Amino acid sequence: MPHVMRALFVTGLALMASLPVRAGTIEITDLAGRQVRIETPVERLVISEGRYIPLLAMLRPYDPVGSLVGMMTPLGWTQPNLEQQLFASFPEAKNIPLFGGRSEDSVSVEKIIDLAPQLAIFGLNDHGPGAKNAEMIDQLTAAGTQIIFIDFRADPLNNTLPSIEILGRVLGAEDRAGDYIAFYQSRLETIRQRVADVDVRPTVFLQAHPGRFECCWGMAEGMLGPFVGEAGGLNIADAVAPGPTAQHTAEFLLTENPDVWIGTASGTVKEYRDGTLPVALGAGMTAEMAADSLARYLAAPEFAALDAVRSDRAHSIWHNFYNSPFNIVALEAFATWIHPDLFADLHPEKTMQYIYDTWLPFDLHGVHSATVHHGAR
Amino acid sequence: MAPADLSLHDRFGAIHRRRLLIISVMVLALFLSLGLDLAAGPAGLDIGDIVGGILDPQSLALRHRIILWEVRLPDALIALAVGAALGLAGIETQTILDNPLASPFTLGVSSAAVLGASLAIVLVPVLPFLPETAILPVMALLFALGSGTLILLIVRWSGGARETVVLFGIALVFLCNALTAGLQYLASAEAVQQIVFWTIGNLTRAGWLEVGLVTACFVVILPFSLRQVWIMTLLRGGEAHARSMGINVARLRIWVILRISILAAFAVCFVGAIGFIGLVGPHIARLLLGEDHRLLVPGSAICGALILSLASFLSKALVPGVIIPVGILTAVVGVPVFLGLLAGRRKAI
Numbered sequence: 001m002p003h004v005m006r007a008l009f010v011t012g013l014a015l016m017a018s019l020p021v022r023a024g025t026i027e028i029t030d031l032a033g034r035q036v037r038i039e040t041p042v043e044r045l046v047i048s049e050g051r052y053i054p055l056l057a058m059l060r061p062y063d064p065v066g067s068l069v070g071m072m073t074p075l076g077w078t079q080p081n082l083e084q085q086l087f088a089s090f091p092e093a094k095n096i097p098l099f100g101g102r103s104e105d106s107v108s109v110e111k112i113i114d115l116a117p118q119l120a121i122f123g124l125n126d127h128g129p130g131a132k133n134a135e136m137i138d139q140l141t142a143a144g145t146q147i148i149f150i151d152f153r154a155d156p157l158n159n160t161l162p163s164i165e166i167l168g169r170v171l172g173a174e175d176r177a178g179d180y181i182a183f184y185q186s187r188l189e190t191i192r193q194r195v196a197d198v199d200v201r202p203t204v205f206l207q208a209h210p211g212r213f214e215c216c217w218g219m220a221e222g223m224l225g226p227f228v229g230e231a232g233g234l235n236i237a238d239a240v241a242p243g244p245t246a247q248h249t250a251e252f253l254l255t256e257n258p259d260v261w262i263g264t265a266s267g268t269v270k271e272y273r274d275g276t277l278p279v280a281l282g283a284g285m286t287a288e289m290a291a292d293s294l295a296r297y298l299a300a301p302e303f304a305a306l307d308a309v310r311s312d313r314a315h316s317i318w319h320n321f322y323n324s325p326f327n328i329v330a331l332e333a334f335a336t337w338i339h340p341d342l343f344a345d346l347h348p349e350k351t352m353q354y355i356y357d358t359w360l361p362f363d364l365h366g367v368h369s370a371t372v373h374h375g376a377r
Numbered sequence: 378m379a380p381a382d383l384s385l386h387d388r389f390g391a392i393h394r395r396r397l398l399i400i401s402v403m404v405l406a407l408f409l410s411l412g413l414d415l416a417a418g419p420a421g422l423d424i425g426d427i428v429g430g431i432l433d434p435q436s437l438a439l440r441h442r443i444i445l446w447e448v449r450l451p452d453a454l455i456a457l458a459v460g461a462a463l464g465l466a467g468i469e470t471q472t473i474l475d476n477p478l479a480s481p482f483t484l485g486v487s488s489a490a491v492l493g494a495s496l497a498i499v500l501v502p503v504l505p506f507l508p509e510t511a512i513l514p515v516m517a518l519l520f521a522l523g524s525g526t527l528i529l530l531i532v533r534w535s536g537g538a539r540e541t542v543v544l545f546g547i548a549l550v551f552l553c554n555a556l557t558a559g560l561q562y563l564a565s566a567e568a569v570q571q572i573v574f575w576t577i578g579n580l581t582r583a584g585w586l587e588v589g590l591v592t593a594c595f596v597v598i599l600p601f602s603l604r605q606v607w608i609m610t611l612l613r614g615g616e617a618h619a620r621s622m623g624i625n626v627a628r629l630r631i632w633v634i635l636r637i638s639i640l641a642a643f644a645v646c647f648v649g650a651i652g653f654i655g656l657v658g659p660h661i662a663r664l665l666l667g668e669d670h671r672l673l674v675p676g677s678a679i680c681g682a683l684i685l686s687l688a689s690f691l692s693k694a695l696v697p698g699v700i701i702p703v704g705i706l707t708a709v710v711g712v713p714v715f716l717g718l719l720a721g722r723r724k725a726i
Binding site (some may be wrong): 077101103106127151209212214215239240242245246248249250251252254255256257266277301302305306346375 | 565693696699702
């Protein structure tokens with residue numbers, strides 16, 4: 001969207017925002033199954049991970065960090081480029097206090113209480129305080145802070161939309177949340193309907209952090225693992241993994257010889273430029289660089305021998321989709337890779353662009369999926 | 378013929394022959410375990426395929442060739458090399474420090490290696506002339522050798538007093554662990570996970586270069602150890618006794634600790650801190666072979682290799698298709714054997 005258009009759009013939304021928000025009490029059942037009563041409007045809010053800021057921005061594009069008085073980790077931890085855009089458009093975001101380091105045990109409850117939030121939004125199992133942290137929940141509740149748990153990570157297929165709906169109600173942005181949910185559901189429904197008629201489910205191996213973790217951590221029941229089945233594939237890790245993720249030998253991969261290989265790329269453009277191994281996607285990466293980064297990793301003999309690699313059915317997907325309200329893009333990508341003929345009309349990169357253009361006050365940089373091409377290197 | 382009827386010379390000969398027999402059985406067990414380890418895995422390769430594939434790699438289809446030559450063989454051989462190196466380093470540590478609780482890790486070598494690896498994971502340093510994949514093991518190796526050098530300086534400074542060495546080693550362990558924990562506190566969640574995986578120890582990260590380096594290290598150091606087996610046996614009679622026989626114990630301690638540091642550093646830098654073998658491998662060998670270091674030194678290396686090889690087999694066989702890191706299994710394999718032998722000895726007494 002051109003910048004002038006964006007400015008008008010943002011101004012318009014800001015005008016709408018200046019209208020008085022109705023005060024009241026809402027009742028919410030959060031993703032941990034807890035009943036929470038919240039006084040609206042919420043004027044002081046903390047979140048666990050900075051990566052929920054895009055979600056706040058989606059619901060309140062004119063003022064993504066308004067009423068945000070603290071967070072555990074900054075957005076820059078996972079998306080430095082997006083953080084720069086945030087700082088450029090909303091300089092006040094630079095001054096949001098942090099109340100922890102990078103894990104649950106680094107959180108200072110005292111600091112949170114000192115920030116006096118009405119509401120704390122934590123993830124069911126992100127890197128911040130979890131729903132089992134009874135002591136912290138009690139302490140914060142006693143100090144007058146309500147807590148709600150959302151989730152895009154433990155069970156993204158089932159929890160993404162309820163999480164967005166809850167946040168929409170809390171922030172008084174039910175309409176925007178509703179719009180996005182309708183969009184998400186229509187895309188999901190398209191995939192579900194077509195997959196229902198699929199006879200043959202191609203086998204898929206979904207590998208976490210290729211190049212960062214040693215070979216070969218598979219996602220089975222956890223995180224993006226269930227997306228494989230939803231997209232009409234058969235996740236080969238499901239049959240053997242004792243938990244949500246497990247380490248498999250290269251031999252397992254070579255023996256199962258999956259039809260499709262997908263790696264969740266957590267590398268950055270800097271790592272790509274330094275020539276390091278982690279497969280890279282995201283801001284700063286062009287389609288050519290992304291394909292090259294993937295080919296570099298898959299050149300190892302144990303991968304080069306896989307049919308998926310030899311037949312150009314090896315792909316990378318942006319790792320951050322594993323904890324993101326925009327994970328529908330990953331599902332579309334999986335669908336086009338697992339059933340290319342059935343989903344020839346889907347364009348995941350365009351979907352991502354559409355989400356940014358429609359709901360976010362930021363520009364989309366870089367590519368978020370890639371495919372290995374023989375002769376790319 | 379009752380033993381009482383034999384002369385002392387004959388009785389010693391009988392004991393020695395029995396111990397040689399035991400060591401032969403251990404070698405046989407080692408070969409069996411290697412075979413078992415090579416045969417384990419989800420690909421349906423039978424013994425014929427494996428032997429044929431080793432003799433003539435081209436006889437196998439591409440994927441099976443890669444499974445045998447790039448996955449199974451390096452993993453199985455690094456188990457032998459690392460196990461043997463830790464077993465050898467273990468027996469030398471226990472004897473030179475006259476301490477049954479000592480192991481190469483008591484000297485801080487593995488904690489330092491973990492610290493070096495953690496630094497490599499968290500800070501991702503770029504070292505000149507080194508490919509990215511080599512930085513982690515090189516940092517681990519440098520830190521492990523660095524801790525060895527510190528220990529050697531302490532030995533020299535303290536005149537070789539063994540309590541000082543042990544206490545300093547333990548202090549070094551705590552310091553390195555604290556620094557690693559500090560790094561983890563600063564690191565990203567992915568990096569913390571990487572450090573945890575690395576610390577547990579896993580053989581799958583080794584390739585042929587790693588197998589070659591650890592084996593070479595072991596082969597170079599073993600003759601030096603074998604040259605001193607008599608002196609080391611003498612040392613088991615007590616430090617004062619050895620001194621009275623004209624042995625310069627302080628000087629000996631420096632040489633032995635140098636060997637231990639190099640062995641342990643190379644053993645852990647590629648596969649991670651695989652504990653326990655350097656501690657219990659020598660004890661199992663001692664229960665089977667007695668105190669004579671002529672047999673105990675090679676026996677301890679064989680024991681170490683055997684435990685790690687069996688653990689490597691189990692790490693693949695317990696949950697087919699999934700790897701259970703071998704560091705989790707070494708104690709699971711070693712402790713029952715160890716307890717069995719202890720119980721047997723109690724009965725014999």
